[in-house]
Ligand code: HDD
Ligand code: HEM
């Protein structure tokens with residue numbers, strides 16, 4: 023039985039907040055890219071459909087951003103409230119990116135305000151388009167900064183400890199620690215991919231319910247192509263992340279792959295279950311593939327859990343999260359690749375029922391992959407909160423009231439989640455694209471749109 | 473000058489900035505709700521939403537900046553305040569989350585929903601009240617520090633006259649600052665009806681503001697005599713604050729120079745806030761944390777200061793752009809854009 027002490031409850035509350043926040047953060051990072059592309063195409067091709075697409079996405083985006091901001095504020099404060107000892111120690115070394123992140127937020131918030139309220143204020147539409155660039159930069163930079171903090175927790179760098187006292191602090195070395203490049207690349211790429219996939223899902227549903235099909239076709243073409251590009255870069259980044267783990271955090275890779283004995287030419291284990299003696303049954307085994315995944319060489323030696331002290335072994339169930347993440351990645355890549363292929367071969371109809379149904383799944387699935395990936399990465403760091411320096415239990419608050427706060431926040435996220443869904447639904451159901459487009463044209467006729 | 477002084481100055485300036493912009497925002501929420509209840513919403517609410525829509529997110533970032541910077545420059549604060557503030561801090565987060573998201577829901581989604589309006593108005597007063605407890609606690613006397621950790625003594629907090637006087641001051645100053653700003657904004661927008669209503673609110677709330685300020689002084693003399701004595705070393709700062717208060721009220725009373733009146737309000741709070749801050753040094757938290765003992769190591773201090781300067785170079789031009797687009801663009805304010 024798991025004991026619900028304040029350490030466990032703090033972990034649960036942190037996990038809940040992050041799992042909720044990451045949904046909105048991901049969309050917050052990725053969707054501006056898509057809005058910007060659509061607006062640019064609309065201007066260059068003088069195609070009203072694309073301009074409308076940018077506007078509609080931006081409108082939904084405001085709601086997501088609002089929830090992203092408030093849940094982000096929550097997690098920012100909770101880090102100090104729930105992990106005071108960790109923040110006291112880590113703050114001395116890794117405060118820099120956290121601090122810079124607030125500037126990125128500022129930057130993004132300012133230009134977002136400017137962007138949303140000035141659609142038709144400028145004579146040259148390109149002026150308005152330029153306002154989208156700082157939003158993209160701000161969002162992506164904030165993802166970069168926060169991910170460096172998380173990377174630091176996995177591979178702390180940039181300081182020395184002597185008799186329990188931290189010295190020789192180098193904030194830049196802490197920020198650009200060994201985990202930073204792969205983590206940031208994979209994180210940002212998967213956020214772009216997921217955002218494109220979610221918009222593709224929406225377009226596919228619109229097409230399927232036979233509304234606004236002209237609009238939906240264009241939206242599908244743009245979003246699915248983007249999904250394909252970003253899912254390829256996500257897979258590349260994921261492969262690099264695995265190679266990073268093999269070198270710097272072998273215990274996480276070994277636990278994720280159920281790799282018990284250090285050996286050359288290690289097999290890759292897909293799915294399966296563990297029995298009481300930690301023997302794997304019902305798995306799919308790819309000979310020597312793990313060595314290849316980890317080092318790009320089928321005969322390389324991969325560190326197994328036998329080299330890891332027992333009390334530093336991450337939980338073994340993270341295996342499933344890893345497998346699910348990778349499976350989703352492959353599925354989305356295949357579906358979007360097939361669709362793009364079909365649009366190029368004249369004889370095929372990319373808008374057949376089966377294809378559209380498959381496309382409706384890629385958004386939610388990608389979001390799940392993000393969640394699975396984080397659970398794998400975060401729980402795979404256990405028992406450390408700062409790998410090698412501080413265990414999770416040492417970082418937590420000792421306050422006895424974490425349980426009540428967990429319930430409070432559960433309620434909050436529940437209400438916010440429902441509210442978001444209701445408002446978004448209302449927003450788009452009441453305003454179909456076709457109606458809006460007609461509206462646009464008539465108003466243009468009258469000399470000026472809003 | 474060490475990093476502790478640079479750090480605390482930067483943070484205090486941002487907290488002051490938050491105090492002003494957030495008060496405008498919080499108070500506006502309350503007035504919007506109040507106007508709705510008294511059927512005056514047609515006069516005011518358009519004005520309020522035109523100001524608030526573009527800037528609420530920026531307001532929130534001021535706050536985030538403050539607490540992230542506080543933990544950055546003074547990591548020990550994470551340890552003491554983190555443990556002590558779990559409950560009040562969480563409540564404040566929940567209120568702010570409800571406010572921010574429901575504001576967005578209401579203004580981009582379902583218009584004129586009265587539940588949303590109520591939440592928006594009520595949180596406008598509850599948030600300043602809950603945030604002000606952090607300042608109260610920093611005066612000392614409410615924490616129990618042992619080897620097991622830091623505990624907040626909630627009963628003592630709830631029974632303390634000092635604590636309540638601060639809450640009162642927070643609420644009335646929010647309404648005062650906000651109505652002063654909105655009067656100015658209504659004046660700029662040339663909205664006569666809204667102006668005459670808001671001007672009345674402003675004059676009305678100026679009276680409890682000065683009373684509540686005096687009450688805090690008196691309660692402080694009981695609660696933390698050491699700090700109270702030091703307040704007196706800076707009596708002229710508080711004198712200036714009162715002077716600007718009188719100027720502001722006089723200008724609004726005589727229906728003149730609304731812009732200057734609001735600047736006077738800002739100066740009034742500037743002097744009061746910095747007088748309070750300076751007299752409290754070197755303590756961040758009586759008597760456990762001082763700025764010089766808790767300051768982050770030099771290497772990090774330097775990095776934060778450099779990042780701050782770089783950040784400002786980026787921010788100031790963008791903020792100027794935002795203000796010119798919305799706050800000081802006469803056409804926008806009047807609703808022509
Ligand atoms: C759309 C989401 C998505 C998809 C399709 C994938 N990943 Fe992923 N993965 C993430 C989303 C993600 C993530 C949420 O962004 C994580 C969590 C922490 C991180 O840095 O990225 C992550 C972590 C993560 C890690 C752990 C990194 C670490 O802890 O430092 C590895 C080894 C991989 N991934 C590998 C892959 C591979 C080989 C994939 C094959 C296609 C893959 N991922 C697809
Ligand atoms: C946003 C995506 C993220 C998700 C979904 C996520 C998920 C999780 C989960 C599931 C846990 C609980 C693990 C456990 O204790 O069983 C956790 C713990 C934690 N995470 Fe993350 N995480 C994310 C990003 C981050 C980042 C960027 C940071 C650092 C700034 C961070 C800091 C922490 C801390 C301090 C803990 C508690 C210590 C621990 O249990 O390991 N997380 N997170």
Ligand code: HEM
Nearest residue numbers: 047050051087090091094095097098127165168532533536
């Ligand atoms: C790696 C996962 C994360 C990503 C990609 C991410 C990204 C974002 C984004 C994009 C926003 C702003 C929403 C918007 O304006 O579009 C945001 C808000 C915020 N995030 Fe996260 N975040 C992550 C995890 C965290 C963690 C672990 C923290 C805690 C340190 C955090 C703290 C914040 C704060 C304080 C805000 C609100 C800022 C504001 O008021 O504008 N985020 N995050």
